Amino acid sequence: GAVVSQHPSWVICKSGTSVKIECRSLDFQATTMFWYRQFPKQSLMLMATSNEGSKATYEQGVEKDKFLINHASLTLSTLTVTSAHPEDSSFYICSVQLALYEQYFGPGTRLTVT
Amino acid sequence: AQSVTQLDSHVSVSEGTPVLLRCNYSSSYSPSLFWYVQHPNKGLQLLLKYTSAATLVKGINGFEAEFKKSETSFHLTKPSAHMSDAAEYFCVVSDAGGYNKLIFGAGTRLAVHP
Numbered sequence: 557g558a559v560v561s562q563h564p565s566w567v568i569c570k571s572g573t574s575v576k577i578e579c580r581s582l583d584f585q586a587t588t589m590f591w592y593r594q595f596p597k598q599s600l601m602l603m604a605t606s607n608e609g610s611k612a613t614y615e616q617g618v619e620k621d622k623f624l625i626n627h628a629s630l631t632l633s634t635l636t637v638t639s640a641h642p643e644d645s646s647f648y649i650c651s652v653q654l655a656l657y658e659q660y661f662g663p664g665t666r667l668t669v670t
Numbered sequence: 671a672q673s674v675t676q677l678d679s680h681v682s683v684s685e686g687t688p689v690l691l692r693c694n695y696s697s698s699y700s701p702s703l704f705w706y707v708q709h710p711n712k713g714l715q716l717l718l719k720y721t722s723a724a725t726l727v728k729g730i731n732g733f734e735a736e737f738k739k740s741e742t743s744f745h746l747t748k749p750s751a752h753m754s755d756a757a758e759y760f761c762v763v764s765d766a767g768g769y770n771k772l773i774f775g776a777g778t779r780l781a782v783h784p
Contacts (some may be wrong), residue, residue: 600760
């Protein structure tokens with residue numbers, strides 16, 4: 557498999573500020589990474605597909621100007637939540653694709669917006 | 671469109687007794703199916719996957735699942751539950767769109783009591 561890390565594991569920010577979440581593939585060069593959002597006691601919802609060296613592909617209903625994704629290298633993808641509001645509070649999870657439909661997940665980042 | 675339905679939001683078993691987590695899928699083509707487990711504060715871990723080979727799939731930690739096309743089911747079983755099996759379990763289907771996307775079920779929380 558692949559080892560995936562996320563930083564930070566938990567972040568608290570004030571409403572109106574921006575916060576960046578990092579997703580690193582520690583032992584695999586990932587052309588494709590995915591970003592998910594998980595509300596408490598709910599399932600994972602795919603937000604966007606992050607492709608190294610190109611623009612991310614966002615799912616319907618996800619604001620690309622609010623959730624900025626940068627996949628600048630084969631081991632790092634970042635998700636920036638801009639002008640965060642309390643409704644953006646959630647658990648954000650990234651994954652790395654090793655093969656067709658085979659994904660390995662990071663431990664997640666809990667975002668709390670006050 | 672592809673979807674998965676996990677028939678039980680909560681399952682409670684005694685340690686040492688069998689585990690059955692039910693999943694039905696909907697797909698217009700031959701899907702790939704997965705079971706993932708999510709322990710608190712840990713990343714999702716792949717338990718097993720079905721990709722059109724043997725219909726009985728064996729995974730890690732003694733789990734297995736059987737793909738039944740006629741019933742559109744992919745139920746997860748384990749002969750004997752262990753306390754460490756307590757977690758959230760997700761049934762997942764591959765998306766037909768060809769972009770390697772995964773579609774998650776709502777999840778089943780498994781409780782194991784002594």
